Amino acid sequence: MKNISRLKDSNLKVTPQRLEIVKILSTYGHMNINSLYEALREKFPTLSLATIYKNIHTMRDKSFLSEVKIPNQKNLYELKKEEHSHIVCSKCDDIIDIELDTSSFINQASSISNYKLDKSSIVLIGICPKCATI
Amino acid sequence: MKNISRLKDSNLKVTPQRLEIVKILSTYGHMNINSLYEALREKFPTLSLATIYKNIHTMRDKSFLSEVKIPNQKNLYELKKEEHSHIVCSKCDDIIDIELDTSSFINQASSISNYKLDKSSIVLIGICPKCATI
């Protein structure tokens, strides 16, 4: 199965708990510690909170997942993929990924600041189509 | 004094502690709870941690300051000003403000996502000029 090799590729031992973390995160996209915990407990009722923290940390250290910081929300975690930005609805808090061309933006910032920029953490905030109709 | 009227304009009672918070934040720009606490204790050795949390919250609620989330850092707080982005050095963690033209960027994102976007939280990460020379 694909998730198994994904874990192995990152030098992470394959355990049922870890596979479930991957499964849940690929289903829901972004989750904070608590919702991840609750989702995991459905399959593993005895799973310890410490297990989540430990896994989140090792997975983050091995760049298997990344931490996402959204204004007014707890830290979220998502499976690593190509660099992308996030759009969040200020009404329903729904988050989507979006791939944007940031090059002109980063060039602009580089020349103004003289920093050598290589990464970005971009969150755009607004109203999603659903909430807009309500 | 200017800081007094700034507080009053936001319907915040003017206290010595609050004035010092404004002074420190306008000096250092961005601070997390702990460094703010330590800085405040120099002038008010008996200042309680609760005082900071209470003030940070009411000031945030009244849009007197804003919370800034930077990858791999604790929440930071800065005095409210025009919308701007942040650039952070991944070596020395130094943060600077930068005003960028985000309009084309936001337009791009709006048309792709169908969200009505009105705010952004943008952090660009790289190496600052100082660290680049070392």
Place this chain on the structure above:
DNA sequence: TATTTATTGGATAATTTTTATCCTTAAGAG
């Protein structure tokens, strides 16, 4: 396949961070 080693998971304690409570003090309206 069996054995061994190193890592992981679970339980729990310890720390750290944040929030709540209570009472005294002080800002500022009237």
Place this chain on the structure above:
DNA sequence: CTCTTAAGGATAAAAATTATCCAATAAATA
């Protein structure tokens, strides 16, 4: 100047995170 309301300090309580210990297990290797 007096009064009302909010703020500050001390502290407890709660929530979040990290650390520790040991049994269980993944997976390397014999």
